[in-house]
Amino acid sequence: MKLALFAGVCTAMVTPFLDGKINFPMLQILLRRQMDAGIGSVVLAGTTGESATLSDEEKLSLFRHAKEFVGDQMQIFAGTGSNDTKHAIALSIAAQNAGADGLLIVSPYYNKATADGLVAHYRAISEAVDIPIILYNVPSRTGVDMPVSVYQQLAQLPNIAGIKEASTDIGKILRIRAECPEDFCIWAGNDHLTVPILSLGGKGVISVISNLFPEQMNLMTHAALDGDFDTASALQCHMLPWTDFLGCEVNPIPIKAAMAAYGYDCGPGRLPLTPLSPRNQKVLSSLVN
Secondary structure, three states, X not given: OOOOOOOEEEXXXXXXXXXXXXXXXXXXXXXXXXXXXXXOEEEEOOOOOOHHHOOHHHHHHHHHHHHHHHHHHOEEEEEOOOOOHHHHHHHHHHHXXXXXXXXXXXXXXXXXXXXXXHHHHHHHHHHHOOOOEEEEEOHHHHOOOOOHHHHHHHOOOOOEEEEEEOOOOHHHHHHHHHHOOOOXXXXXXXXXXXXXXXXXXXXXXXXXXXXXOHHHHHHHHHHHHOOOHHHHHHHHHHOHHHHHXXXXXXXXXXXXXXXXXXXXXXXXXXXXXXXXXXXXXXXXHHXXX
16 A cells, blocks of 8 residues: 555745746745645646746756755655656656655646557656656646546556646546545645545645645645535635636746735746736735735
């Protein structure tokens, strides 16, 4: 039986920039804030961390710096996905050597791999590393919704821990639970579906909004994990204006703007991401005030 890597909240961290480079002092501030809020795991260089515009050297520097800072107080999951299997293998090995505790690997994008191709891709990566792997299904970005049959096969591999499921198909969560081993974990990939997925046996969420509200997300997920769905659902509803706002433009434009509004200036996103529109800046101001 595989042990769950984490239960509750794992924050999908923004990557702070200053003058176009990674702002490591701000990264330490953000990591300390997460630890102080009781968050035990973070993802670096995921979608929210602007992986698409980070070089491999920047990613590895991010992983090394973060792990050196947090030590054993927090798990660092490294985003090492690619649509080139050879590249994903090389980056995953390098992330393991840089101290990452685990990997978050998005399914190949643009190529539109077949089910057999997806299995072969992840199998090749899993055989190249020793640390745990979380699969990442986000069809709105990759163009492919990984089928449950792929999860069934990959769940047999010893270091495949589970799936960050960022589709919006709640029925799919039921199919995963019914057709995959009990120790194949499901983590919500969309903040607004956290409690519904936890109610169906999910282990937690890989969260964007916990960059901003880690304490509240921690309270909500653990209430659900403890079976207190009255509290959990009330908190989920309370967060709805914020989860709606974070979807108003492509992630991470809104969360970076919100972080700045709360005093955590993480710099603008890298092009082709642009600053939050004036219209949505007014929405943000209404939420903050």
